[in-house]
Amino acid sequence: MQLIQTKQCANCPWKLDRNLSKIPGYSRENHQALNETIANPHSDISDVFHQLTSPKVAMGCHYSTDDKLLECVGWIYNQLRNNNLALRLVLMRSDQINNLEIDGAQRETFAETLKD
Template identity: 85%
Template sequence: MRQLTQTKQCVNCPWKVNRDLSQIPGYNRENHQALNETIANPHSDISEVIHQLTSPKVAMGCHYSTDDKLLECVGWIYNQLRNNNLALRLALIRSRQIRKLEIDGAQRATFDETLKD
């Protein structure tokens, strides 16, 4: 990840506590569940950490992404930085925009919580 494509969390971000999944444009539950692969395990052993660093997981895209342009989910970035996603930390180490990351309200603590309404 070079520089962030956006720094402000969307109104209907699934990571926000006060949001309604039915209000997310183009929401698809199966696609949402498949994004579990983008979540780093904060309790990984060293072999998992090495695998994460050598084979980084795909970033969770914002629901406003298109086939032509991936917009990273700001809620996901915030969650993963707090949960020690080493690949993401390394990818953003030179990002000038990371200081501009803007979260809107209370956030869900886990990916499983993002699937609940």
């Protein structure tokens, strides 16, 4: 997997200082459904395999379009810190991973991204 973007956007839901109402095209229902992209710290190899073969392996950025999926840099940062094994396997050959740019303090959990 090669990342299309490496810089976290200003309205990323993972940022502490963002406002959900300012995220373009924000949908709380779609946001909640992304819980499936969050790694379970108690997962076993079958969970990792499921994540690798699932169509919802990554959280897309809210600037994604039907034609172009942009990865959420805040999500990548959070999941790498929280040992998402499937994501680590997918990004093993990415030379852009060292170029991730996080913008400010981040939320620790997915549940926190749903709060404003």
